[in-house]
Amino acid sequence: MADDCVFCKIMKREINADIVYEDDAVVAFKDINPAAPVHILILPRKHIPTLLDMEKDDEALMGHLHSVANEIARAFELDKKGYRTVINCGSDAGQIVFHLHLHLLGGRPLLQTIANGRGA
Amino acid sequence: MADDCVFCKIMKREINADIVYEDDAVVAFKDINPAAPVHILILPRKHIPTLLDMEKDDEALMGHLHSVANEIARAFELDKKGYRTVINCGSDAGQIVFHLHLHLLGGRPLLQTIANGRGA
Numbered sequence: 207m208a209d210d211c212v213f214c215k216i217m218k219r220e221i222n223a224d225i226v227y228e229d230d231a232v233v234a235f236k237d238i239n240p241a242a243p244v245h246i247l248i249l250p251r252k253h254i255p256t257l258l259d260m261e262k263d264d265e266a267l268m269g270h271l272h273s274v275a276n277e278i279a280r281a282f283e284l285d286k287k288g289y290r291t292v293i294n295c296g297s298d299a300g301q302i303v304f305h306l307h308l309h310l311l312g313g314r315p316l317l318q319t320i321a322n323g324r325g326a
Numbered sequence: 327m328a329d330d331c332v333f334c335k336i337m338k339r340e341i342n343a344d345i346v347y348e349d350d351a352v353v354a355f356k357d358i359n360p361a362a363p364v365h366i367l368i369l370p371r372k373h374i375p376t377l378l379d380m381e382k383d384d385e386a387l388m389g390h391l392h393s394v395a396n397e398i399a400r401a402f403e404l405d406k407k408g409y410r411t412v413i414n415c416g417s418d419a420g421q422i423v424f425h426l427h428l429h430l431l432g433g434r435p436l437l438q439t440i441a442n443g444r445g446a
Contacts (some may be wrong), residue, residue, distance in 0.1 A: 272388045273380070294400070298432060
């Protein structure tokens with residue numbers, strides 16, 4: 207854990223969040239500024255600052271984030287119509303909190319122009 | 327492999343693509359309609375139609391897609407400024423080809439409003 211990391215503080219219950227899922231390796235909570243009817247952040251307990259910092263040994267963990275995304279998608283009934291996952295890495299992508307996290311977005315149609323990043 | 331899948335056909339070299347990376351498990355090629363200066367699609371050789379179809383046994387493979395994304399990001403010099411990865415799952419997300427693929431986008435600033443899916 208990193209002492210100055212907001213997401214580590216959420217995991218330590220030092221900052222409140224609406225946690226929707228947790229297990230030994232992963233925590234997920236609602237984005238406080240949601241961009242879609244369902245907008246959940248899914249992150250490893252391990253403090254990995256950015257996607258670029260993941261190591262070969264983290265591959266199973268990265269995959270597990272996606273299994274959790276699917277589980278949450280089913281729980282929020284996104285599985286019928288679909289959803290998007292996004293990882294922002296570094297400044298060009300607008301990463302704000304430097305603790306690797308997967309955005310799960312759904313609950314309304316997400317523009318095709320943004321489906322592939324166009325317009326971004 | 328699926329006989330009617332465009333991405334499987336690319337892997338079988340029945341359809342041309344600008345392949346930038348391949349190994350035993352993963353193939354990556356340039357998006358034919360790029361939304362950013364660098365827009366690469368990274369996909370498993372295994373025909374998994376959507377993210378929702380991934381199984382627990384696919385977690386390491388999903389993680390490997392992200393290791394490959396990082397390797398390609400470094401090769402295209404996106405590691406300094408950043409990049410975004412996106413998976414579209416199903417109709418609400420505008421998934422077009424039903425063979426699971428990770429979009430890698432970079433080479434210019436990607437709007438903050440879209441960083442978290444806002445405006446989508």
